[in-house]
Amino acid sequence: xxxxxxxxxxxxxxxxxxxxxxxxxxxxxxxxxxxxxxxxxxxxxxxxxxxxxxxxxxxxxxxxxxxxxxxxxxxxxxxxxxxxxxxxxxxxxxxxxxxxxxxxxxxxxxxxxxxxx
Amino acid sequence: xxxxxxxxxxxxxxxxxxxxxxxxxxxxxxxxxxxxxxxxxxxxxxxxxxxxxxxxxxxxxxxxxxxxxxxxxxxxxxxxxxxxxxxxxxxxxxxxxxxxxxxxxxxxxxxxxxxxxxxxxxxxxxxxxxxxxxxxxxxxxxxxxxxxxxxxxxxxxxxxxxxxxxxxxxxxxxxxxxxxxxxxxxxxxxxxxxxxxxxxxxxxxxxxxxxxxxxxxxxxxxxxxxxxxxxxxxxxxxxxxxxxxxxxxxxxxxxxxxxxxxxxxxxxxxxxxxxxxxxxxxxxxxx
Ligand SMILES: [Fe+2]
Numbered sequence: 001x002x003x004x005x006x007x008x009x010x011x012x013x014x015x016x017x018x019x020x021x022x023x024x025x026x027x028x029x030x031x032x033x034x035x036x037x038x039x040x041x042x043x044x045x046x047x048x049x050x051x052x053x054x055x056x057x058x059x060x061x062x063x064x065x066x067x068x069x070x071x072x073x074x075x076x077x078x079x080x081x082x083x084x085x086x087x088x089x090x091x092x093x094x095x096x097x098x099x100x101x102x103x104x105x106x107x108x109x110x111x112x113x114x115x116x117x
Numbered sequence: 118x119x120x121x122x123x124x125x126x127x128x129x130x131x132x133x134x135x136x137x138x139x140x141x142x143x144x145x146x147x148x149x150x151x152x153x154x155x156x157x158x159x160x161x162x163x164x165x166x167x168x169x170x171x172x173x174x175x176x177x178x179x180x181x182x183x184x185x186x187x188x189x190x191x192x193x194x195x196x197x198x199x200x201x202x203x204x205x206x207x208x209x210x211x212x213x214x215x216x217x218x219x220x221x222x223x224x225x226x227x228x229x230x231x232x233x234x235x236x237x238x239x240x241x242x243x244x245x246x247x248x249x250x251x252x253x254x255x256x257x258x259x260x261x262x263x264x265x266x267x268x269x270x271x272x273x274x275x276x277x278x279x280x281x282x283x284x285x286x287x288x289x290x291x292x293x294x295x296x297x298x299x300x301x302x303x304x305x306x307x308x309x310x311x312x313x314x315x316x317x318x319x320x321x322x323x324x325x326x327x328x329x330x331x332x333x334x335x336x337x338x339x340x341x342x343x344x345x346x347x348x349x350x351x352x353x354x355x356x357x358x359x360x361x362x363x364x365x366x367x368x369x370x371x372x373x374x375x376x377x378x379x380x381x382x383x384x385x386x387x388x389x390x391x392x393x394x395x396x397x398x399x400x401x402x403x404x
Contacts, residue, residue, distance in 0.1 A: 010349050012316030017272040021182050032181050034202045070315070079313035079353075080176045080270055084202030092132065092203075093385045097317035108318055109382075115320035116381025 016078045024076020027064075030054035031081035040088050069100050119217075119294035120401065122164040123375065123394040124368055125157060126304040126332070126361040127250060129173065129243045132384045134205035137249055150388045153378025154250050157392045160375045161251055164394070166301035168214050169260045170221070170287060170367070172360040173243035173305040174269040176201070179235075186233035187275050188283060190225065191264035192218035196240040208245045209256030217294055218263045224290035230283060240264055247305045260301065267363070269306070269356050277347065278340040280359035284366030291367065304364025306357025308379075309350075310386035319352045320387050325379065328358060329391055333374050336365045354386075361391070371396040 008015045021028075030051065033039040043050040051061050063071035067089070072082050079096075086096050098108035133150075136142065142151040178201050180186065192215050198207045225232050244264055252259055265287065268274060275283075284302075291300050308328070311319040328351075331338050339362055347356045375392035382388070 008345060008348075010316075010345070012314045012319075013311065013348060013353050014314045015272050015345075015348070015353075016270070021271050025182060028182055032177055035178065035200055037200060040202070069313075073313055078177075078182075078270060083312070084177065087203040090204075093312050096312065097385055100313070100315060100317045111318055112320065112382035112385065115318075115322060116387070 014073050020076050021078070022076075024060075024078060026055045026057070027060040027072070027075055027077050028081040030056065031077065031085045034084040034088060043088065069096050119291050119296055119298050119300055120398045121288065121291055121300050121302060121368060121395050122166050122398050123372070123392065124302045124304065124364045125247075125251065125393075126364050126389070126391045127247050128307060128383065128386060128388045128390070129246045129305040130384045130386045130388070131201070131203055131205050131242045131246075133246050133250070134242055137253070138206045147383075149380045150383050153376075153380065153388075153390045156376040157390065158251060158253075160392060160394070161301070164301075165299060166260055167298040168217060168263065169248070169301045169303050170263045170265065170291065171244050171247070171303040171305065172265050172267060172284065172363040173247075174357060174360065175266045176241055176243060177270065178241035179239040180266070180270075182271060185268055185271050186266070187268045188230065189233040189235050189238075189266045190218060190222050191235050191238040191262075192222060193236055193238055196238055196244070196262060196264060198241070198245045199239050201241055205242060208249060209258070211240065211245070211248065211258050212261045214261040214263055217296070217298070220294050221263060221287060221290045224293065225283075225286055228286045228289070230286055238264060243305050247303055265363075267360060269354070269359070272344070274344040274356055275359065276344055277342050277359050277362055281337070281340045281362045281366045284363030285369070287363070288367030288369055302364045302367040304360040304362070306360045307351065307355055308358065308387040308389040309352045309355040311352030312354055312385055314353065316352070318385060320381055321350055321352070321355075322381060322387065324350045325387050325389060328361075329377055329379065329389060332361060332365045332391060333372065333393065336362060365393070368393060368395045
């Protein structure tokens, strides 16, 4: 699988490059399918079967089970497709940001407000 | 001959769609963002564009990783919005201008831009929300559109310099269009924001304000950055600044700033707005 992940030297910042796009193809294909309400319902009805249908590997399957964004990214997930996955659970990008930074959502929102001052 | 009336650049965060649908424009959270738009709407009412050429990125509605064009130009008679998976309401279809699309496509390829041509293209929030911000009221859009997408999903991204040159080339294409239409060039996305990684929530206000100033008077200065420089300075998704650069580059001569506005945060993002009048077109009208 095209060597290991390159370090782009920007801390805390994943770069979704060819290597990651190749690694995450199945996971991202599943998340892309969540543009359809029927597919979102099918995932909710039988998560295991739905993940199998898209051929997720063990790392991706466990990241999905854990609803863990950093694990999903490490498994090759791209944030724009992952946001569609998060949408199934009614989570927005601030929930996603709070989880990745280990903050509460309120603390995360306060940090954003502070950035505007 | 076609006239470029000016450029409008704006952020396009999905949650704006919910705020509009739920009439939250005057809520304390949203008001400082929406307050930026009335002066630009008033200017648009005066210059009355017939067509908007819109630079933006598709966030996984029309394109997936199976085929990811660096630049793609729509050439459809109509563009439809659709479910994007994150729960924002879809808006009414937007009419296209296939004749102008094909003229731009021919002109770009003659200019050695190897773009992808699309006779079917779904348009996501990055096209529809800026339209809704400019022309509120539920989508009886007063403009036809020519969508031009830029890849900001998968690295390697196009460079800021290449994006700028694309905008210059589109500007020349519009200027050489034989129809007597008034064209607005839009660039949507940004400004600084990062959705992924431990640095999620990163915003860089000084960098954004520097870029907004440069886009008025010295836009070429921004072409010295690489795509990765923009990731570092503006956040992983702040690279969408390149859509602003392309829209600005379509105006070759002198410009006058109509209005600018900056508010942090909307959702995870620094909300920016900049409207520029093309002085050449304004003079021609006055004459
Ligand atoms: Fe975007």
